[in-house]
Amino acid sequence: MVPADPAVPVCQPQTPCDPDLIVRVSDLVSIPAAAPTQGMEPNGWLVVGVPANFFATASAHVRSGPLLGASAEVRFTPVGFRWDYGDGTSRTSVSGGASWAALNLPEFSETATSHVFESTGTLSIGLVVSYAAEYRFSGAEWRDVQGLVLVPTSPITAIADRAGTVLVAESCSGNPSGPGC
8 A cells, every 4th residue: 555645635525626525506505506597578567367477587507616616617407487476376397488479479468478368457477587596616617516507586576457349430540649559
């Protein structure tokens, strides 16, 4: 057996030089993921029985900071979006969705992230984005962080109400300020 060279420092378990180091989501307290944003169409109001469209902005990004006492980089990648629609229902998707215009759809179209509300009232719509995370020290290879980082957005308050139609004598193109136009 060859004795250890006293000039070469020994790597302590659970330190950055440990090849078996396990980093968990709870270790990332000083390196948070960027806060996602959410939006909705129509903005701030909902028509009962008609789809409202929800979308989020979250992208892969790298943040730096101290991790287990050493300088590190953490790469966050969004992997799930969970909307709580405020009416007792929720939906999970792998994408943040997009606006109707970006999807080339007419207003009030069904989308992968839309929801149809059945009752009137004021609702608080929440979103939590799940990020997978990887870390590295000193430009080494990326290694997985155990668990998912869950980042909530600020909720959106929206009013759900019923809508009716109005019969008018003129078209909206002939009288753009008329009722129902």
